[in-house]
Amino acid sequence: MSYFTFRGETLHAEDVAVSDIAAEHGTPCYIYSRAALEASFLAYGDALAGTDHLVCYAVKANSSLAVLDVLARLGAGFDIVSGGELERVLAAGGDPAKVVFSGVSKTADEMARALDLGIHCFNLESEGELEALNCVAAEKACVAPVSIRVNPDVDAKTHPYISTGLKENKFGLAIDEALAVYQRAAQMNHVEVVGLDCHIGSQLTDITPFIDTLHRLLELVDRLADIGITIKHLDLGGGLGVTYRDEQPPSVADYMDEVRRVLGDRPLKLLFEPGRSIAANAGILVMRTEYLKSTADHHFAIVDAAMNDMLRPALYQAWMDIQPVQRRSGGHLTTWDIVGPVCETGDFLGKGRELSLSQGDLLAMFGAGAYGFVMSSNYNSRPRAAEVMVDGTAVHLVRRRETLEDLLRGETTLTES
Numbered sequence: 001m002s003y004f005t006f007r008g009e010t011l012h013a014e015d016v017a018v019s020d021i022a023a024e025h026g027t028p029c030y031i032y033s034r035a036a037l038e039a040s041f042l043a044y045g046d047a048l049a050g051t052d053h054l055v056c057y058a059v060k061a062n063s064s065l066a067v068l069d070v071l072a073r074l075g076a077g078f079d080i081v082s083g084g085e086l087e088r089v090l091a092a093g094g095d096p097a098k099v100v101f102s103g104v105s106k107t108a109d110e111m112a113r114a115l116d117l118g119i120h121c122f123n124l125e126s127e128g129e130l131e132a133l134n135c136v137a138a139e140k141a142c143v144a145p146v147s148i149r150v151n152p153d154v155d156a157k158t159h160p161y162i163s164t165g166l167k168e169n170k171f172g173l174a175i176d177e178a179l180a181v182y183q184r185a186a187q188m189n190h191v192e193v194v195g196l197d198c199h200i201g202s203q204l205t206d207i208t209p210f211i212d213t214l215h216r217l218l219e220l221v222d223r224l225a226d227i228g229i230t231i232k233h234l235d236l237g238g239g240l241g242v243t244y245r246d247e248q249p250p251s252v253a254d255y256m257d258e259v260r261r262v263l264g265d266r267p268l269k270l271l272f273e274p275g276r277s278i279a280a281n282a283g284i285l286v287m288r289t290e291y292l293k294s295t296a297d298h299h300f301a302i303v304d305a306a307m308n309d310m311l312r313p314a315l316y317q318a319w320m321d322i323q324p325v326q327r328r329s330g331g332h333l334t335t336w337d338i339v340g341p342v343c344e345t346g347d348f349l350g351k352g353r354e355l356s357l358s359q360g361d362l363l364a365m366f367g368a369g370a371y372g373f374v375m376s377s378n379y380n381s382r383p384r385a386a387e388v389m390v391d392g393t394a395v396h397l398v399r400r401r402e403t404l405e406d407l408l409r410g411e412t413t414l415t416e417s
């Protein structure tokens with residue numbers, strides 16, 4: 001079900017006309033739906049009912065405080081990849097005891113803060129990280145809960161930039177290396193082995209790579225048990241795909257049913273780290289058409305959003321659906337390249353779109369709730385967009401648009417004369 005739907009000819013976010021939000025808060029503007037976030041998060045809990053589990057939303061997909069707040073109220077755990085994300089989770093009211101800390105390179109300061117807060121688990125990616133964490137925990141005379149991220153060498157069959165489970169990737173440790181690192185961990189006084197984790201990639205539209213991975217992880221759990229190391233939880237990462245165009249990813253329910261079937265009655269707690277599948281279709285990016293420009297063989301619709309606001313088309317050649325906020329019946333269709341004002345040929349949001357467009361029209365990009373605002377920058381000295389959360393008929397401005405003053409904050413010219 002979508003929470004961004006046309007009522008008559010007018011696009012709504014839940015019960016609010018998108019054009020009303022644009023009139024009040026300007027463009028470009030990200031709009032999130034609280035109900036959509038809740039529904040996609042709760043789908044995991046429903047599918048895992050009766051199984052010991054923790055769903056840790058991957059903060060990097062969309063780290064707005066309001067998004068984290070909505071999920072924290074539902075009892076979500078959080079998967080973080082930096083100390084900054086940890087502070088966001090705290091500021092939004094998230095429970096640190098439900099935080100897992102991922103990422104290839106956690107600093108000693110980040111480890112110390114996470115230990116003080118008593119996070120659920122450190123997902124370690126190298127022996128170096130394990131040694132460092134043991135030292136930090138020793139200084140605090142405490143014991144750090146750890147899991148090792150394994151790289152199962154499974155092809156997630158997704159875009160190379162978002163595929164992370166092949167042996168040539170920088171992420172995780174090969175299964176045999178992991179075994180040795182687990183043995184090392186078991187000898188340490190200030191870490192406790194609690195889990196085993198992986199994350200093989202993003203935007204997966206097939207269950208098979210997940211299940212192949214699960215089988216490989218279970219083999220490792222058994223090998224570890226043989227040498228006296230008990231794994232209490234299995235963290236299968238995130239990665240479930242969403243529909244941007246015509247992809248048909250498995251439902252959360254189908255994926256979880258298959259996982260539970262393979263797991264059988266093993267006494268393992270299940271963790272997941274979904275990001276995209278929770279946030280992507282809970283957000284749109286609204287923009288206004290500034291100019292229409294035609295060259296010998298192209299029609300360009302130049303909009304006020306750009307690659308600095310939404311990087312996915314430029315970075316991943318991602319196809320994102322773009323539709324007028326106000327549908328016009330019987331309009332003349334033209335094939336448009338929808339581009340931003342940034343001085344880069346790679347600055348496009350959509351190519352070859354058949355639309356009936358006039359200067360000043362509002363457009364909405366769908367599926368923009370994940371890996372959208374979080375990847376935005378100030379390139380070309382463009383202030384970042386406003387973010388709004390809709391909840392039924394209520395509209396909350398959850399991040400005001402940046403000002404030109406914000407752009408210069410923290411900078412100085414040379415002070416010498």
Ligand SMILES: *Cc1c(COP(=O)(O)O)cnc(C)c1O
Pocket residue numbers: 058060061079102103199201202203237238239240273274275276277
């Ligand atoms: C990015 C990431 C996720 C979330 O991936 P999605 O494809 O957005 O679900 C989960 N875990 C780790 C370690 C990640 O790096």
